[in-house]
Amino acid sequence: MKGDLPLSPEDVNEIVTILKGSQYDRLDIRTDRYRLRVSRADAGEGQGEGWSQAWSLEDEASPAGATAQSGQEEIPVPEGMHAIRAPLPGVFYRSPAPGTAYFVEVGSSVEAESNVGIIETMKLFNPVPAACAGEIAEILVENGAMVDAGAILMLVK
Amino acid sequence: MIRRLLIANRGEIAFRVIRTAKRLGIETVLGASEADLNSAAAWLADHIVKVGPAPSAQSYLDVAKVIAATKLSGADALHPGYGFLSENVGLARACAEAGIAFVGPSSSSLEAMGDKLMARKVGIEAGLPVVPGGEAGDKEEARRRAQETGYPLLLKAVSGGGGKGMKRVDNESQLDGQIDLAMAEAQASFGDPRIYVERFITSGRHIEVQVLGDGVNAIHLGTRDCSIQRRFQKLVEEAPAALLPDDKRTAIEQAAVDLAKFLAYRGAGTVEFLVDAVTFDFYFLEMNARIQVEHPVTEAITGVDLIEQQLLVAAGSKLALTQEMIRPRGHAIEVRINAENWREDFQPSPGRAASAKWPAGEGIRVDTHIFNGGLVPPFYDSLAGKLIVHGNDRAEAIERLTAALSVFELEGMDSTAGLHAIIAADPRFRAGDVDTRFFGNLNNG
Numbered sequence: 001m002k003g004d005l006p007l008s009p010e011d012v013n014e015i016v017t018i019l020k021g022s023q024y025d026r027l028d029i030r031t032d033r034y035r036l037r038v039s040r041a042d043a044g045e046g047q048g049e050g051w052s053q054a055w056s057l058e059d060e061a062s063p064a065g066a067t068a069q070s071g072q073e074e075i076p077v078p079e080g081m082h083a084i085r086a087p088l089p090g091v092f093y094r095s096p097a098p099g100t101a102y103f104v105e106v107g108s109s110v111e112a113e114s115n116v117g118i119i120e121t122m123k124l125f126n127p128v129p130a131a132c133a134g135e136i137a138e139i140l141v142e143n144g145a146m147v148d149a150g151a152i153l154m155l156v157k
Numbered sequence: 158m159i160r161r162l163l164i165a166n167r168g169e170i171a172f173r174v175i176r177t178a179k180r181l182g183i184e185t186v187l188g189a190s191e192a193d194l195n196s197a198a199a200w201l202a203d204h205i206v207k208v209g210p211a212p213s214a215q216s217y218l219d220v221a222k223v224i225a226a227t228k229l230s231g232a233d234a235l236h237p238g239y240g241f242l243s244e245n246v247g248l249a250r251a252c253a254e255a256g257i258a259f260v261g262p263s264s265s266s267l268e269a270m271g272d273k274l275m276a277r278k279v280g281i282e283a284g285l286p287v288v289p290g291g292e293a294g295d296k297e298e299a300r301r302r303a304q305e306t307g308y309p310l311l312l313k314a315v316s317g318g319g320g321k322g323m324k325r326v327d328n329e330s331q332l333d334g335q336i337d338l339a340m341a342e343a344q345a346s347f348g349d350p351r352i353y354v355e356r357f358i359t360s361g362r363h364i365e366v367q368v369l370g371d372g373v374n375a376i377h378l379g380t381r382d383c384s385i386q387r388r389f390q391k392l393v394e395e396a397p398a399a400l401l402p403d404d405k406r407t408a409i410e411q412a413a414v415d416l417a418k419f420l421a422y423r424g425a426g427t428v429e430f431l432v433d434a435v436t437f438d439f440y441f442l443e444m445n446a447r448i449q450v451e452h453p454v455t456e457a458i459t460g461v462d463l464i465e466q467q468l469l470v471a472a473g474s475k476l477a478l479t480q481e482m483i484r485p486r487g488h489a490i491e492v493r494i495n496a497e498n499w500r501e502d503f504q505p506s507p508g509r510a511a512s513a514k515w516p517a518g519e520g521i522r523v524d525t526h527i528f529n530g531g532l533v534p535p536f537y538d539s540l541a542g543k544l545i546v547h548g549n550d551r552a553e554a555i556e557r558l559t560a561a562l563s564v565f566e567l568e569g570m571d572s573t574a575g576l577h578a579i580i581a582a583d584p585r586f587r588a589g590d591v592d593t594r595f596f597g598n599l600n601n602g
Contacts, residue, residue, distance in 0.1 A: 003200035005176070009522050016518040038517055041564035050564035053517035055528040057200045089507055090535040121535045122505040146535075149508070 003057055004033055012038065016051045034058055075140070075152060082132040084154040086147045090121035092128075094143040102143070104154075108136045116154060119147070132156050159234040159258060159472050163188050163227045164202070165248075166238025167217065169526045169542055170448070171198035174236050177464040179203075186230040188223060190216035192534045197526040206230045211536045217241040224251045234258035234471055236464075240538070243447040246271065260471040262446045263372075266420045276443040283419035285412050285441040288431060290355030299336045302354035303329070309359060312336065314343035315351040325357055360434040360592045363391075364398045365427045365445075366413035367455045369466050371476040375417035377410045378455050378463075379485045381427075385580065387503070387596045392573070393580060394451035394491045396458050398432075399551055399589040405437040416444065425452070425467045434592045450493070450543070453524055457489035457547040488551040490558050492580075494525075495539040498571035506571035507535040513568075516561035520547045520554075533570060541572060551589065555581055 007015075015038050019027060025040035034057050041050040077083045086092065094102040094117050104116045110130040117128040134156040141153045161184040164171045175185045175198060187193075187202035192211035199205050206226045209216030216222060218241055227235050235257050237243040246267045252259035261267070269279045277287050289306040292315055293299035303310055303326070312324040312335060324335045336352070344350040363386065367378040382398035383391045398406070413428035427445040432438070452463050461478065470476065497503045510531045515523040525542025527533060533541055546561055548554035562578045580586050583599065 003197075003202075005201060008176075012517050013519055013521065020518075050516065050560050051518045052514040052564045052566070053523070054512065054514045056530065057197060057528055088505065088535075121507060122537065122539050124505060126504075 007036065012036070012053055019051070020049070030058075032058065077152070077155065080157065081137060082134065082156040083152045084116055084128065084130055084132075084156060086119055086149055086151045086153055087128060088119060088121050088126060089147060089149045090119040090126070092141050092143070092145050092147045092153060093118045093120065094139075104130075104136050104139075106136050106139060110134060110136060110156065128153065130154075130156060159183050159468060161186060161230070161232045162234045162236055162260075162468070163206070163230055163232035164198070164236050164238065165208070165217065165223045165227070166236070166241060166243075167193045167196065167198060167526075167537065168540060169524045170238040170450075171196075172201060172526045173524050174238065174464050175201050177462055178236075178468065181465060181468065183468070186232050188226045188230070190536075192536055195532075197528055197531055204230060211534065213241065213537060220245065220247045220251055223248065224255055224257075227252075227257055228255060232257065234260060234468075236260040236467070237447065239447050239450055244271070244445070258471045258473075260424065260467050262370075262423050262426065263421070266422055266426075267446050269420055270444040270446050273443050277441075279420070280416065280441040283416045285416055286439065288356055288358070288440040288442075290353060292351055293354055294351050296333070296336050296340070299340075299352060299354055300332065303332055306354055306356040309357040311355045311357040312339040313353045313355070314339070314347055314349070315353050316343065316347035316349040358431055358433050358440075360594070362398070362432045362434050362592050363429065364401070364409065364432045364439070365429045366410050367452070367463070368413050368417040368422065368426050368428060369463070369470070369476060369478065370417045370420075370422035370424065370426070371470050371474070372421050372423040374476050375414050375422055376476065376478060376480045376483060377414050377417075378459050378461060378483055380406060380409060381451055381454055382591070383451060384591050384593050385586075385595050386593060391451065392493055392596065393577070393586075394454055395551075395554075396454035396489050397485060399488075401432075402437055405432075405439065409439050412439070412441065416441070420444075422446075424470050425463050450540070451491050453522060453543065453545045454489040454491045457522065457545055458485040458487055459483055460486075487547055487549045488554045489545060489547040490551075490554045491543050491545045492558065492562075492577040493540060493573065494542045494544060494565070494567070494577075495573045496533040496541045496570045497539050497573055499573045499576040503573075504571075505535070505539050507533045507539070508570040509533075510541075510567055511569040512566065514564065514566040515542065516544065516564050518561075520557050521545070521561050522547070527567070541567065541570070544577075552587075555587060 027038045029036045037054045114130045115127050119126045137157040138155040162178050163186045165188045178185045185202045186204040188208045208226045209222045242248040246264045249259045249264040270276050293302050309327045324339045326335045339352050340350045362384045365381050380398040381396045383394045385393040429442040430439045496506045510527050522545040527541045546557040559581045565574050
């Protein structure tokens, strides 16, 4: 909201042109609004030279300053149990469609290829396989909750 | 002139629109979902107004909420970006009722180009060539249609979709048998035996023309080739379309202008054509009544800021540009860097970029919302940014693309940059020998 980018893309390219003609191979600009690092990339053999730009938007509302929203605490997996983890981040659903029966409940027995839920990521629905055989001992994530990749969804004994 | 602009969108396009609006001295308000309140676009905008929760159905796709947010913010204009509600007649109408300038065409243009069948009908009325074909209710009619279209042709179920009941016919001797089959399949699959007979373009290119109109006048800003697609998603876009004979190029550009004038089109739009890669015969497909993801390649070769033109026309100005002022120079290529694991069937890879090193230098432009620490949330599309290169000719543009991709580094998520490096090195791509089958035939071992 308080951001400002006084440097246009053309300005950045101009900076590269100036650096190219100089003995320097990097420029680090830091203001209270942003930080820009322009640097010469490690030149591969005969590849000519490449330049890169890396921006950090330094502000209280900056993306860099924001913390992950989910912040789920990782619980230790009890001895003798297997964890079913989210294959990718997204919204976890326990049933194939709203209003339909859940794939599994506590006490359901599952095979490795059993589907225990769905994760919606970027409008795509991805099945969550149990990946182990046994009985569902605990379900740790509610229907419709956001999960990070690798988050423990259920425990199997 | 627009005083305060609400951007009802997110990601790189919101960032890019805010940039131009600020340069023009327009105050900017980002209409953001809860998931985007800390985005780069939110950082850059003068103000933020929350439209709704993260899921787009409850925010970016909700007309009532978008209008309420616009009113609340005191904005006198709304830029819808692309996707979401950008071609929604309901939003255009609601803006008109609320006295908000909609940065887009009139609702009648949006309606005319609203779906492919309607677009085809309007295209024919405007005098544009369309893929020869038509409906047939029985075998006799199907035979007559086949005579009109010629071979090879495609038979598809009128009520169908997803390739069901589709038959390719290469010559007349196969026709009768295939009609029977197609009609039987159409009846079995959809309870409707009617089929559509259409000329099949064996090797087709997707070529489009950028147009600008002010409701009276219309001009074009040249062609783009977007033949490299995966499941109808564009991966690589170029301007101008390579290896197109001058007379055909002129004819396609003129057809696009004819359509824009026929529609009394206002703002920026894209007229899409299917072009036979062998004969260069071209057929109108549809018109995208909005700014497009790939607009920067046109900006690169023409030097025109299309967002600026959109804002000027939306504020009621006449086009200040004339056709003579458009002098395309060189060649530009855009690649879409998506947060996807392209080696694993393009699985989405949302997440936070621990670091983002984008290329820089002469002939390079980056349109992105992902800087160091930037987040690609799991709710929306996977576009992390676009790399646009411009050279004096296509060979130089490809050289720049290759070099630029080699310095690109994104930590924290997968990206399609590696795939683009493979495409850039592909001999067929380098030769310009590309049609819509390119991606399917790509050996990306």
